[in-house]
Amino acid sequence: MKNGTTNVLIVGVGGQGVLLASEILIEVAKLMGLDAKKSEVHGMSQRGGIVTSHVRFGKKVYSPLIPHRESDVILAFELAEGLRWVGELRPGGKIIVNTQKIIPTLTTTGKFFYPEKAEEKIRGYSPGATLLDAYEIALELGNPRMVNTILLGVLSKSIDLEEDKWIEVIQRMAPKGTAEINRTAFLKGKEID
Amino acid sequence: MEMLLSGNQALARGIYEFGGEFASAYPGTPSTEILETIARFWKDDVYAEWAINEKVALEVAVGASYGGARSLAAMKHVGVNVAADPFMTLAYTGVGAGLILVSADDPSLHSSQNEQDNRIYGKFASVPVLEPSDSQESKDFVRYAFEMSEEFDTPVLLRMTTRVSHSKGIVKIGERKVAENKGFERNIEKYVMVPAHAIKRHAIVASRLEKLKAFAEKTELNRVEWKDRKIGIVTGSIAYQHAREAMPEASILKLGLGYPLPMNKIRDFASKVERLFVVEELEGFYEEMIAAAGIKVEGKKYFSNLMELDVDRVRKGFIEAGELDASVIMPSIETEPVLPRPPVLCSGCPHRGVMVALKKAGVYTNGDIGCYTLGGLPPLSQIDSCLCMGASIGNAFGIEKAGKTSRKTVAIIGDSTFLHSGITALASVVYNRGTTTTIIADNGITAMTGGQQNPATSTTLMGEKTYSIDLAELCRALGVQHVRKVDPYDLDETLAAIKEETNRDAASVIITTRPCMLFPKKVNGSPYEVDLGKCIACGACFNVGCPSISVSEVKNEKGKPKSQIDPVTCTGCSICAQVCPADAIARIES
Incomplete structure (x- = not known):
């Protein structure tokens, strides 16, 4: 948290909900009365490309982009993306990785391969990494759509924003009739180490 | 009230708050959301439309301005090239009510074919350039732009970049203030640009520029942040944010008005600091003008004119310049x-x-600007050129006329791109007795930019039903004698049409008939599956480059992987089944 700014890098693949997650996070920061910025590049993400969203909040935020190795927390929605971005973590930072795999189309060329033992490798770079199968947990909760909310619950443990503000924003942005399951999913995420 | 808004949303809000009445644009990343936001929230107060291309967008906005309405034309940077013809002479006529041209530049080419720096258009046309550095300024600068436009009788170029357009920040929200609309006032010497009038207007442009220079010296758009006087930085746009963070102790002259420059203010600033730098993205636009004014300055030597800047790139520049210690950058x-x-x-x-x-x-395939350009990537690798909007048809005709290429060439162009600037090229092919085959990949939407309406989609940006251009009839009217439609899900039919039309000694058009899978609504279908018993692992289905097809764990006797299909994302288009030589892919029986 250099200069009092918290940096959260959220990464994944187009269609996974990275942008919605960063939207929720920045709204929570704003609700806390903090200055906040976020940045991502739209355009190609709907075509299966990599999606990254930089979220920064604190007393005063200038650049909307997190400098190299200054991410306090990285939240990866996909396993290989966790491995791709783990090098952006600041020393002592926290990486949270959903172990879901989305195999790139390029692998069908036989020239590119999905990384093997990615979980071990991520732990090798960051021994304190949290790796979880959020999809499995969402199924246990009875709603596979809760993956994102569970991940936000895990994320919330590593950054200093109030729980009731999180739940307020998540419920405000959730589809009608899903407020309670989202609350449950968020709290479930908070239990995960 | 405060809201989190992207630069584009904030700019749209500015148009609403500061009395804008008219907005026209052609979609293009990173500018598209400006008009979408206006149409979504304020269409009762601000008329918003998609024009057929950027030239028309600017021309109608000019008309609306002449007609008394505060107006906006918005486009991506390369769109300004299309609109450059009206823009350059608009600088002579000046405006009626305030007129803003938004150019959304794309440093780092996140979704563009080049990374041109459109601040240069401002200097080229002697038109002022405003450069917001965050969302709040993206809104606030709309007010300055309208006021400057009316006070100095000039269009104003409001220059965004991808990082400003698509970053979100906190913005203070205000009420709408309606501006006075006086209607069109006849003024033949001002608005009719024949040589005798235009020569007088050019002199007015020159004197206007002098007045703008005087304005630049005193406007609050350009401000000095005094800190340590060892280093002074002149900067603007998003580069200001990176520089402020990278150099917290340096003094900064932050330019909101990027052209014309406040040269006296810069000279004074330079005289009070030990070493003067310019930190700017892309070209050395400020730097060249400052150096030309005889002020000692450093810039592009340390901050490349390629790609976006960020905090680390600014730090690296100052490390190279000997002003920062290398330890400020975290080692990788x-x-x-x-x-x-x-x-x-x-x-x-x-x-x-x-x-x-x-x-x-x-065949060789001349591509255009749209999703189909993705067909140029492996494994399809079937696009042989991609230059600019509408270029495919002219490119294909030129290759044909150059006469040395034995392989057939075809042009492929989307419905929206064809309407944007393909029609004129096709007319030219017919007129010049060309035999080019043009494929109009008609998916019924402007897809690459996120699903916008166009003149062939039967609805407007504001959601009204409207006349829809019949592309086949349009091509026939241009004089194309051979126009046919094919179902692109039927490979045999599509291939037969391509062979027949490319062998014809006359211009021809093939129009495809299937809609986009994402817009206006996501299309689902009944999925296919691979019978692993029949699959011979030949890789034919891999070569169609479908994201639903992947390598399975099962291998053939030579160790080559068999394929599998993700039943959740497969839409059942059947292309893979049609290329499978072993008949191993079939629709899942429900």
Whole structure:
């Protein structure tokens, strides 16, 4: 948290909900009365490309982009993306990785391969990494759509924003009739180490 | 009230708050959301439309301005090239009510074919350039732009960049203030640009520029942040944010008005600091003008004119300049490289069948600007050129006329791109007795930019039903004698049409008939599956480049992997089944 700014890098693949997650996070920061910025590049993400969203909040935020190795927390929605971005973590930072795999189309060329033992490798770079199968947990909760909310619950443990503000924003942005399951999913995420 | 808004949303809000009445644009990343936001929230107060291209967008906005309405034309940077003809002479006529041209530049080419720096258009036309550096300024600068436009009788270029347009920040929200609309006032010497009038207007442009220079010296748009006087930085746009963070102790002259420059203010600033730097993205635009004024300055030597800047790139520049210690940048740790994920045509995309058929036909393909350009990437690799909007048809005709290429060439262009600037090229082909085959990949939407309406989609930006251009009738009216429609999900039919039309000694057009899979609504279908008993692992289905098809764990006797299909994302287009030589892919029986 250099200069009092918290940096959260959220990464994944187009269609996974990275942008919605960063939207929720920045709204929570704003609700806390903090200055906040976020940045991502739209355009190609709907075509299966990599999606990254930089979220920064604190007393005063200038650049909307997190400098190299200054991410306090990285939240990866996909396993290989966790491995791709783990090098952006600041020393002592926290990486949270959903172990879901989305195999790139390029692998069908036989020239590119999905990384093997990615979980071990991520732990090798960051021994304190949290790796979880959020999809499995969402199924246990009875709603596979809760993956994102569970991940936000895990994320919330590593950054200093109030729980009731999180739940307020998540419920405000959730589809009608899903407020309670989202609350449950968020709290479930908070239990995960 | 405060809201989190992107630069584009904030700019749209500015148009609403500061009395804008008219907005026109052609979609283009990173500018598209400006008009979408206006149409979504304020269409009762601000008229908003998609024009057929950027030239028309600017021309109608000019008309609205002449007609008394505060007006906006918005486009991506390369769109300004299309609109450059009206823009350059608009600088002579000046405006009626306030007129803003938004140019959304794309440093780093996130979704563009070049990274041109459109501040240069401001200098070229002697038109002021405003450069917001965050969302709040994206809104606030709309007010300055309208006021400057009316006070100095000039259009104003409001220059965004991807990082300003698509970053979100906190913005203070105000009420709408309606501006006075006086209607059109006849003024033949001002608005009719024949040589005798235009020469007088050029002199007015020159004197206006002098007045703008005087304005630049005193406007609050350009401000000094005094800190340590060892280093002074002149900067603007998003580069200001990176520089402020990278150099917290340096003094900064922050330019909101990027052209014309406040040269006296810069000279005074330079005289009070030990070493003067310019930190700016892309070209050395400020730096060249400052150096030309005889002020000692450093810039592009340390801050490259390629790609976006960020905090670390600014730090690196100052490290090279000997002003920062190398330890301010965190050393990288070496991590394992992970395979890339280039964007691909969606599952079920109607362009895939056309690309596979073109490949089978063995033709060269001149591409255009749109999703089908993704057919140029492996494994399809079936696009041989991509230059600018509408270029495919002219390119294909030129290759044909150059006469040395034995392989057939075809042009492929989307419905929206064809309407944007393909019509004129096709007319030219017919007129010049060309035999070019043009494929109009008609997916019924402007897809690449996120699903916008166009003149062939029967609805407007504001959601009204409207007349829809019949593309086949349009081509016939241009004089194309051979116009046919094909279903791109039928490979045999599509291939036969391509072969027949490319062998014809006359211009021809093939129009595909399947809609985009994402817009206006996501298309689902009944998925296919691979019978692993029949699959021979030949890789034919891999070569259609579908994101639903992947390598399975099962291998053939030579160790080559068999394929599998993701039943959730497969839309059932059947292209893979049609290329399978072993009949191993079939629709899942429900």
